[in-house]
Amino acid sequence: MGKKNFKPNQRETNVSTKVRADKVKSKVNGGVFVYTGAISTAELAEKLNVQVSDIIKFLFLQGKMITINTMLDDELIGTICLEFGYDFQKKNIVEAENFEDLVINDDPSKLKERPPVVTIMGHVDHGKTTLIDAIRNSNLVAGEAGGISQAIGAYQKEIKGKKITFIDTPGHEAFTAMRSRGASVTDIVVLVVAADDGVMPQTIEAIDHAKAAGVPVIVAINKMDKPGADPNRVKEELMAHDIIPEEYGGENICVEISAKTKKGIENLLETIILVAEMKELKANPDRYAMGTVLEASLDKFEGPKATLLVENGTLKEGDFLVVGTSYGKTRRMTNEYKRVLKEAAPSTPVSVIGLSEVPEAGDKFMAFSLESEAREIATKRKLIKESKTRNATSAASLDDLFNMAKEGETQTLNIIVKAESTGSAEAVKASLEKLSNDNIKINIVRATSGAITQSDVLLASAAHAIIYGFNVRPDALTRAKAEEEHVEIRLHRIIYALIEEIQAAMKGMLAPTFKENVTGQAEIRKLFKVSKIGTIAGCMVTNGSIKANSKIRLLRDGVIIFEGKLGSLQREKDQAREVKEGFECGMTIEGYNDEKEGDIIEGYEMVEEKE
Numbered sequence: 001m002g003k004k005n006f007k008p009n010q011r012e013t014n015v016s017t018k019v020r021a022d023k024v025k026s027k028v029n030g031g032v033f034v035y036t037g038a039i040s041t042a043e044l045a046e047k048l049n050v051q052v053s054d055i056i057k058f059l060f061l062q063g064k065m066i067t068i069n070t071m072l073d074d075e076l077i078g079t080i081c082l083e084f085g086y087d088f089q090k091k092n093i094v095e096a097e098n099f100e101d102l103v104i105n106d107d108p109s110k111l112k113e114r115p116p117v118v119t120i121m122g123h124v125d126h127g128k129t130t131l132i133d134a135i136r137n138s139n140l141v142a143g144e145a146g147g148i149s150q151a152i153g154a155y156q157k158e159i160k161g162k163k164i165t166f167i168d169t170p171g172h173e174a175f176t177a178m179r180s181r182g183a184s185v186t187d188i189v190v191l192v193v194a195a196d197d198g199v200m201p202q203t204i205e206a207i208d209h210a211k212a213a214g215v216p217v218i219v220a221i222n223k224m225d226k227p228g229a230d231p232n233r234v235k236e237e238l239m240a241h242d243i244i245p246e247e248y249g250g251e252n253i254c255v256e257i258s259a260k261t262k263k264g265i266e267n268l269l270e271t272i273i274l275v276a277e278m279k280e281l282k283a284n285p286d287r288y289a290m291g292t293v294l295e296a297s298l299d300k301f302e303g304p305k306a307t308l309l310v311e312n313g314t315l316k317e318g319d320f321l322v323v324g325t326s327y328g329k330t331r332r333m334t335n336e337y338k339r340v341l342k343e344a345a346p347s348t349p350v351s352v353i354g355l356s357e358v359p360e361a362g363d364k365f366m367a368f369s370l371e372s373e374a375r376e377i378a379t380k381r382k383l384i385k386e387s388k389t390r391n392a393t394s395a396a397s398l399d400d401l402f403n404m405a406k407e408g409e410t411q412t413l414n415i416i417v418k419a420e421s422t423g424s425a426e427a428v429k430a431s432l433e434k435l436s437n438d439n440i441k442i443n444i445v446r447a448t449s450g451a452i453t454q455s456d457v458l459l460a461s462a463a464h465a466i467i468y469g470f471n472v473r474p475d476a477l478t479r480a481k482a483e484e485e486h487v488e489i490r491l492h493r494i495i496y497a498l499i500e501e502i503q504a505a506m507k508g509m510l511a512p513t514f515k516e517n518v519t520g521q522a523e524i525r526k527l528f529k530v531s532k533i534g535t536i537a538g539c540m541v542t543n544g545s546i547k548a549n550s551k552i553r554l555l556r557d558g559v560i561i562f563e564g565k566l567g568s569l570q571r572e573k574d575q576a577r578e579v580k581e582g583f584e585c586g587m588t589i590e591g592y593n594d595e596k597e598g599d600i601i602e603g604y605e606m607v608e609e610k611e
Contacts, residue, residue: 011314012287014102014366032087038071050084058083096373097380099290099322100364104312106284114283114346115156115163116276117185117309121206122192127222130259131192132168135269154294154307154349155336159269164276165309165347167294185292185309188275189217190268191243195229195256199237207241216275217243218253220268225258283346288367289315293323294349296359297421298450300557304328304355308344308365315344315367320374321355324363325385327378328355329371358449361423413440413502414465416456417447418472420559425449428470431499440506451558452489454481461485468498471560473553473602476521476543491516493560519603520544520581524595528586535593536586539601545580550603552589556596565590566603 027034028047045052052068058080059066066072072080074090081088120128135157153168167186189210193203210217219238221231235245235254244250253271257264291311299305306323308315315321319330331354333341344350356378359365368374415432419425429447436442445463446456452467452474458481460467467482469491474482482489492498526538539546546552548569554562567588569576579585587601 012284013369014099014104014288014290014313028086031085032089033077033081034089034091035077036091038073039077040068041066041070041072042068044072044077044080048081048084048086054084055080097377097384099366099377102290104284104287104290106287106312110284110286111282112285114281115165115348116187116272116279116281117165117167117347118188118190118272119167119186120190120192121209123194123197123200123202123206126192126194126197126200126203127259128192129168131190131220131222131257131265132166134259134262134265135166153336154309156349157269159273162273162276163347164269164272165349167309167349185294185311186213186215187279187281188272189213189215190220190272191217192220192222193234193238194223195221195231195234196223196226198230198234199241204241207243211242216251216279218255218268218271218275219243219245221254221256222259224256224263225261231256281347283312285314285345287313288369289313289319289344290366291315291364293359293361293363293365295361295421295423296363296449298358298557299353302353304358305351305353306355306359306365307349307351310344310346310348310350312346313367314346315348315350315352317342319367320369320371321352321365321367322374322378322381323355323365324359325378325382326355326357326359327371327374330354330367358422361421361426412443414443414445414460414463416445416460416463416465416467417470418452418456418467419447419449419470420472422449424470428468428495428498431495432468432502435499435502435506437506442502451475452478453558454478457481457485457487457489460487466490468492470495470498472558473555473560475558475600479518493563515607517605517607518544519550519605520546521603522546522579522585522587522601524597524599524601525584527595527597534588535595536588537595537599537601538584538586540584541579541581543581544603545578546585546587546601546603547578547605548576551605553602553604554589554592554595555600555602556598561599562589562592562594564592566601 033047041055042052045055056066056068059076062079064076066076078088120131122128132153132155136155155166155168157164157166189206191203191206191210193199207217221234223229224231231254235248238245238252239248239250243252245252245254247254253275255264255268255271257268259265289310290313291309294307294309296304296306304326308323315330315333317330317333321328321330330352333344333350333352335341335348335350341350368377417425417428417432419428425447429444432442433444445465446459451472452469454477456467457478459465465487467487467489469489471493473491474489479489490498490501492501520541521543522539522541524537524539528536528538530536546566546569548566550566552564552566553560567590568586569579570586571579571583576585589595589601
């Protein structure tokens with residue numbers, strides 16, 4: 001897979017800015033007028049060697065009024081060329097800043113076999129991540145909130161000398177956009193269907209994405225270890241959606257597995273290799289890399305970080321990248337095991353640091369030979385994007401929305417979404433936008449990753465928007481600013497709870513019974529490891545107070561790391577009922593021992609709201 005140590009200048013570039021700058025807009029070649037875009041009447045007359053007056057007269061008789069400076073569209077150019085004895089051909093020139101549209105036709109002799117990119121799809125809780133666990137011998141499920149995947153993970157596995165790249169996409173209905181993105185970069189879809197549950201709404205949606213992407217579908221009928229497993233019923237339900245098993249004369253291979261017991265996993269992997277060999281997947285490793293952002297976030301210590309899938313070419317340490325509207329130098333690449341890589345061949349997923357800002361999940365990326373070129377292209381892309389996205393509408397609070405919905409009034413609800421990653425932010429955004437109806441429009445002002453900040457509050461104040469935090473929290477200063485600006489901040493950890501809340505408000509049925517009251521925050525200044533007790537966090541209460549037996553959440557850079565209950569609270573050597581702002585204390589957290597210095601422990605209580 002292109003393991004030779006070729007130097008950067010030996011790699012082929014994907015676009016040439018010099019060629020773009022010097023390109024000829026139009027010319028006549030063998031009786032054919034070749035052009036790239038709109039052209040004036042005077043320019044066309046010169047190229048065709050005819051009088052401008054003759055063209056104007058011809059079109060006047062056709063009922064079309066033009067002047068010498070009129071910019072002609074494709075229809076008029078074609079009509080004029082045919083009238084004056086020329087054929088015509090339009091050539092589409094892709095500018096470097098629009099590299100998503102670039103089509104590369106590689107020399108077949110330079111193409112080499114690459115691993116298949118396999119996307120795992122299916123309904124929530126049908127066992128997709130458990131299947132990845134079984135393949136990788138890992139334990140990914142344990143770290144997921146609410147028992148569902150809420151970000152894209154990419155992993156490579158070698159099977160009998162052949163590599164396979166797996167993409168695990170979330171199965172909940174809210175993550176349509178993420179699954180759609182997964183299908184757009186995949187070669188093969190493994191559709192996981194629970195043998196005891198059958199075809200469900202997101203199963204059908206995953207089938208639609210696979211069809212749209214035009215990729216083969218292998219069905220993994222999972223949970224065959226369960227008493228109610230009925231693979232034949234699953235196959236019959238799949239046929240209603242044009243997934244026809246091989247044994248019924250179709251093209252879809254169905255493999256019966258149990259991700260829990262690992263039965264049938266080997267057979268599934270061999271089937272993937274077989275389908276991949278039939279597709280003859282190839283790429284040119286001897287060119288600068290191109291690909292897609294699977295996930296991106298802002299790391300507290302390393303800055304903007306992106307998970308990239310290299311689709312063509314080879315990405316090397318030190319390459320200059322344009323990723324969405326950001327740019328930078330590939331300072332370090334790591335795989336899913338955090339092992340540092342010097343290069344990444346086609347179909348390899350890597351985590352990259354060194355970008356100027358956090359890109360969006362789903363953005364395309366391209367490597368360039370010069371930093372100046374990467375910076376210029378990224379700047380152009382940013383200006384183009386900014387010119388396309390301008391929002392300015394008014395809205396109200398969720399309670400106002402609730403009241404207006406009851407009265408049947410039309411209302412616009414502006415929302416700012418902040419989440420722990422760009423993938424989650426995009427998923428929440430897509431889910432909320434789908435809730436719009438004839439009476440209420442959901443307008444997403446901003447959807448980005450990272451903690452809720454004072455700048456978010458100021459934007460919400462200007463746009464009359466509500467801030468929704470998904471797995472992130474505001475600090476004390478941001479919360480105070482929100483109160484000052486009368487900005488509403490609503491926080492959730494499970495996406496369907498967020499959606500249900502807005503749906504209830506839209507139906508005029510919002511009736512909150514309990515409200516969260518944050519009692520205070522404490523910063524961890526020092527950690528002490530004590531046998532039989534675990535980790536004791538030496539803290540300073542920076543805001544409000546922390547109460548014994550309080551519900552708490554652990555925040556790291558504004559993102560929720562853990563949610564649970566305070567184990568113990570000590571002031572000096574004594575147990576304390578409450579420690580107030582400005583005092584030091586020691587704390588333990590029930591069932592958690594992985595605190596870090598600088599983390600914030602936030603205490604809160606649920607208070608019943610009075611009518």
